[in-house]
Amino acid sequence: MVLWCGERVYRHCRxxxxxxxxxxxxxxxxxxxxxxxxxxxxxxxxxxxPLTMGVYYDDKFRHYVYEENTDDRKNWHIDNSKSRIALFxxxxxxxFRKVQEVSGTSAAAGDQVDAILSPQVEExxxxxxxxxxxxxxxxxxxxxIQLFQPDGKLIAEWPLTGYGKAEQGFFNSRSKGLNSAIDxxxxxxxxxxxxxxxxxxxxxxxxxxxxNVYHAEAGS
Amino acid sequence: xxxxxxxxxxPALLLILPALAxxxxxxxxxxxxxxxxxxxxxxxxxxxxxxSVVILGRRNRSDHETEGDFIDCVGDSLSxxxxxxxxxxxxxxxxxxxPYFEASTAPMDVRNLxxxxxxxxxxxxxxxxxxxxxxxxxxxxxxxxxxxTITCAVGPGGGGCFGFATWDDExxxxxxxxxFKKLALSGKISAETDGTSYVPAVIxxxxxxxxxxxxxxxxxxxxxxxxxx
Numbered sequence: 001m002v003l004w005c006g007e008r009v010y011r012h013c014r015x016x017x018x019x020x021x022x023x024x025x026x027x028x029x030x031x032x033x034x035x036x037x038x039x040x041x042x043x044x045x046x047x048x049x050p051l052t053m054g055v056y057y058d059d060k061f062r063h064y065v066y067e068e069n070t071d072d073r074k075n076w077h078i079d080n081s082k083s084r085i086a087l088f089x090x091x092x093x094x095x096f097r098k099v100q101e102v103s104g105t106s107a108a109a110g111d112q113v114d115a116i117l118s119p120q121v122e123e124x125x126x127x128x129x130x131x132x133x134x135x136x137x138x139x140x141x142x143x144x145i146q147l148f149q150p151d152g153k154l155i156a157e158w159p160l161t162g163y164g165k166a167e168q169g170f171f172n173s174r175s176k177g178l179n180s181a182i183d184x185x186x187x188x189x190x191x192x193x194x195x196x197x198x199x200x201x202x203x204x205x206x207x208x209x210x211x212n213v214y215h216a217e218a219g220s
Numbered sequence: 221x222x223x224x225x226x227x228x229x230x231p232a233l234l235l236i237l238p239a240l241a242x243x244x245x246x247x248x249x250x251x252x253x254x255x256x257x258x259x260x261x262x263x264x265x266x267x268x269x270x271x272s273v274v275i276l277g278r279r280n281r282s283d284h285e286t287e288g289d290f291i292d293c294v295g296d297s298l299s300x301x302x303x304x305x306x307x308x309x310x311x312x313x314x315x316x317x318x319p320y321f322e323a324s325t326a327p328m329d330v331r332n333l334x335x336x337x338x339x340x341x342x343x344x345x346x347x348x349x350x351x352x353x354x355x356x357x358x359x360x361x362x363x364x365x366x367x368x369t370i371t372c373a374v375g376p377g378g379g380g381c382f383g384f385a386t387w388d389d390e391x392x393x394x395x396x397x398x399x400f401k402k403l404a405l406s407g408k409i410s411a412e413t414d415g416t417s418y419v420p421a422v423i424x425x426x427x428x429x430x431x432x433x434x435x436x437x438x439x440x441x442x443x444x445x446x447x448x449x
Contacts (some may be wrong), residue, residue: 187322
């Protein structure tokens, strides 16, 4: 190494080598856990509501990443942003006759929408088998769903909690177990949104009001 | 041509063989099946050749999970053989009926199923599958007791394990059968299996396993088959 470096640059080279070695050692000592999940949700069996629904994903929703750095969870970094958008892209077209992505919680000029739906991530919690003394990896994801009129006035907002669990199994790694639990939680959120949308009191009132207007217009 | 056994070998064999036989006998498992029918068995309850069954696991409890491999095992056993019936795989069914048969949204009783089929989209899907029976299975297999230790060591001259370990497994499952044609509860079948496994280790560990879950599966599948045919 000394020969390769040459006499003049030996000192500099030694510094670089020592720094690199120290870096490698430190990297070896530091643990981190990175996970990217990508849940696949089936197409729902639904009767579509006769609505053109705008959907607005704000930056926080698009880029939310679960991060934790504690003694038990060193540098945890779990990114399920791809599944998040994909989930809504998969289920909303089954719920509404037309879905259109919009750029805010009120419609811009040219947006022909009946309402705007905006999902937000509120919280994500994970549990490992050793923490709960069970045989399960578990995930809870809480969203807030807001529904706005095209002018930006809030129609309704409600929480949506998805829960998923996966057996520890003999060969199931932490990544695989958590991935599977998060996928299940996403699937649960999709199920609760599709089934629960029209059951929300404020949404039902709004839908009834629209039906009355629709029937009055059709009758006149 | 016979060779004389070495002195001392015969008494050892006399001790080892009965012990091994006792172990093998002990590592079997016992199953108790209970069946309840809502109505006496008639030909009207028999599944027809073109009708199908779906076996689904209940997964709404927080303390345990009905194992997916147990559900697959019951489905495979039910569909195999000359008396096999058409079984729709659980995942295929749950995906095709999304979001109505998820852990948190699945109908908990047959009345809820009746409400569900009022939805024309769901009724059409189920009609396409020509489904006759829903079989909901709830339960799990767990290790209830374990004792003993096995120590393994490796040295320059080789390695080996010594010791003895044993554990008890218990499987408890209940199948609830819904007749989709009548939208009524047909009956319930419960299977309780327990067994003890042993691993004696003298250089090489020899697992003598009681296949508790597998026995519960085959017993449950056989009884479901008799119930619906």
